[in-house]
Amino acid sequence: MRIERPRLKQALSAAYVLGTLEGRARRRFEQLLAARADLREQVRWWEQRLAPLQDGFVPQAPHERVWTAIDRQINASKTTSLPTTAERRLRLWRTWALLATAACAVLAVGLVRELDRPPPPVQIVRVEVPVVQPLPYVALLRPGESEAQWLVTLSPERRLIRITGAGRFPLDRARESLELWVLGDDGQPRSLGVMPADGDAEMPMPRGLTMPARPTLAVSREPAGGSPTGLPTGPVITVSPAQRAS
Amino acid sequence: MADPEQLARLLSATAGGDQRAFRHLYDASGPHLFGLLLRILKRRDWAEEALQDCFLKIWQKADTYAPDKGAPLTWLMTIARYRALDLLRAKRPEVELPEDGEDASMQFADDSSGIDPQAGAVEQEGMGRLAECMRGLQDEQRRSVLLAYYEGYTHQELARALNAPLGTVKSWVRRGLQRLRECLGE
Numbered sequence: 001m002r003i004e005r006p007r008l009k010q011a012l013s014a015a016y017v018l019g020t021l022e023g024r025a026r027r028r029f030e031q032l033l034a035a036r037a038d039l040r041e042q043v044r045w046w047e048q049r050l051a052p053l054q055d056g057f058v059p060q061a062p063h064e065r066v067w068t069a070i071d072r073q074i075n076a077s078k079t080t081s082l083p084t085t086a087e088r089r090l091r092l093w094r095t096w097a098l099l100a101t102a103a104c105a106v107l108a109v110g111l112v113r114e115l116d117r118p119p120p121p122v123q124i125v126r127v128e129v130p131v132v133q134p135l136p137y138v139a140l141l142r143p144g145e146s147e148a149q150w151l152v153t154l155s156p157e158r159r160l161i162r163i164t165g166a167g168r169f170p171l172d173r174a175r176e177s178l179e180l181w182v183l184g185d186d187g188q189p190r191s192l193g194v195m196p197a198d199g200d201a202e203m204p205m206p207r208g209l210t211m212p213a214r215p216t217l218a219v220s221r222e223p224a225g226g227s228p229t230g231l232p233t234g235p236v237i238t239v240s241p242a243q244r245a246s
Numbered sequence: 247m248a249d250p251e252q253l254a255r256l257l258s259a260t261a262g263g264d265q266r267a268f269r270h271l272y273d274a275s276g277p278h279l280f281g282l283l284l285r286i287l288k289r290r291d292w293a294e295e296a297l298q299d300c301f302l303k304i305w306q307k308a309d310t311y312a313p314d315k316g317a318p319l320t321w322l323m324t325i326a327r328y329r330a331l332d333l334l335r336a337k338r339p340e341v342e343l344p345e346d347g348e349d350a351s352m353q354f355a356d357d358s359s360g361i362d363p364q365a366g367a368v369e370q371e372g373m374g375r376l377a378e379c380m381r382g383l384q385d386e387q388r389r390s391v392l393l394a395y396y397e398g399y400t401h402q403e404l405a406r407a408l409n410a411p412l413g414t415v416k417s418w419v420r421r422g423l424q425r426l427r428e429c430l431g432e
Contacts, residue, residue: 014423018394019331020401026335044315049430051320052376053395054327059277060284066294067272070301074265188266229259231267 013042017050139217139242146170148198152180152217154242159205161192168198169237171221179222181232182242184212194226195219215242249274253318254311261309268308272301275319279326286330286398287337296333300326334398379429387422390415 015021016029033039137154147167154161161180171178180192193203220227221234253274259267279300283293303325315321380388386408393399393407405415 010427011420011423014427015419018391018419018423019327019398020394020404020419022335022400047324048316048320049376049426050395051316051324053392054278054282054320054323056396057278057282057285057323059281061277062280062294062297066276066280066297067269069298070272070305071265071269073298073302074268074305229255229262229264229267231259231264233259233262233264 009039010042013039014046017043017046135245137211137215137242138245139240141217141219141238141240143169143219143237145237150195150219152242153245154182154192154205154211154215154217156205156211161203161205163195163201163203165196165199165201171197173197173224175224176234177222177224177226178219178237179226179232181218181220182209182212183216183218183239185214186212189218189232191227191230192217194222216240217242250317250319253322254313257308257311257318260305261311268301268305271304275322276301278319279322282323282326283330285396286327287334292333292337296326296329299333300329303329331398335400375430379426382429383422383425384418386410386418387425390418391422391426394419 012021012025012029016026016033021029029039033043137156139152139154140149141152142149146169148169149166151164152161153164163180169178177194178197180195181189182192183189190206190209192206192209195201195203216239218232218236218239220232220236222232223234227233253271256267256271256274260271276297280293280297283296283300284290287293287296300322304322311318311321316324380391383391389408390404393404397403397407399407401412401416401419404410404419405412408415408418410418
């Protein structure tokens with residue numbers, strides 16, 4: 001294939017994008033494409049010029065089984081291949097999700113036990129009286145890899161988060177931040193903001209955040225200033241359920 | 247149509263290994279890709295297989311998306327279209343073009359001046375410009391190009407569909423693309 005002639009180069013690229021470059025010629029062209037930036041540029045030119053035709057395809061909802069198969073494969077491949085950075089993060093993310101699930105299960109068991117036990121009459125009265133100023137949620141967060149620990153108090157009614165820190169968490173502050181998350185009933189993490197590596201802090205609760213029925217708090221390491229995606233991207237260093245203080 | 251900024255964010259989070267973002271990406275773009283795959287592959291089981299292949303590829307290659315590759319949905323649909331073409335040829339090898347003469351079919355006359363590709367996305371010009379250029383094609387050229395694009399037809403399938411000799415159909419496609427190139431490149 002005398003691919004150096006510009007007109008031929010264009011023609012082959014066009015036929016490749018359209019799909020009329022077929023059989024052995026298509027496969028050879030694909031091999032060339034991997035090696036030749038000029039051909040990739042031509043191909044991209046055609047892809048973009050013909051892209052408006054994509055509007056002519058009518059969207060169709062796929063069956064849920066397709067997602068099930070995709071989900072199974074991406075989770076199966078993770079355990080058999082060498083971890084890349086993304087996969088390492090993903091594993092940490094999954095560990096966190098498992099921990100959170102476990103935390104919820106522990107809470108649920110506790111709740112069931114509470115329900116099984118006939119409550120003393122005094123408690124029934126307490127439940128039925130409307131609480132004017134509900135007690136805050138409290139969680140004690142202790143990352144395993146340091147002496148640091150944080151007592152986090154969430155007061156949804158006052159839209160306030162108070163952090164009381166003890167010990168110092170080793171962190172390269174120029175490059176990294178710690179971010180506090182609340183994991184909702186749907187398992188979706190929502191950022192509560194960037195928190196100090198040591199010392200105390202008070203910060204407002206993010207606007208629009210509603211407290212889940214059974215919140216779990218977590219702290220992740222993120223790039224300085226917090227996660228760029230709005231979801232945890234770095235390792236989760238500690239996780240704990242938050243409970244109504246009593 | 248899915249919001250491009252949202253899709254770009256989801257792609258970026260997917261590149262970071264965020265499975266939840268990946269699921270949202272699938273929900274937002276999957277039906278578009280599936281519509282394309284069904285149209286080209288015609289069979290639901292093949293389309294489902296291809297959709298699965300596409301999203302596994304997207305999961306692995308989300309980090310290679312860059313805005314200069316076009317709008318996110320365009321990029322995703324492009325992946326799907328190539329996958330559909332490959333799968334179509336693999337499932338139906340009998341329609342593959344005979345090897346002889348394939349290079350010759352790609353030869354263009356070298357007399358007209360070459361038009362170099364311009365860098366950067368031009369999707370904003372959208373259907374308007376492309377439609378205008380499409381109208382500039384002869385009917386047979388336009389039908390050949392559109393059938394190849396939307397149905398994934400090979401030259402032989404085009405020849406059958408348009409009831410014309412193979413050589414004639416190849417020439418319609420070739421000249422159609424050449425005229426599009428000249429029109430779009432101006």
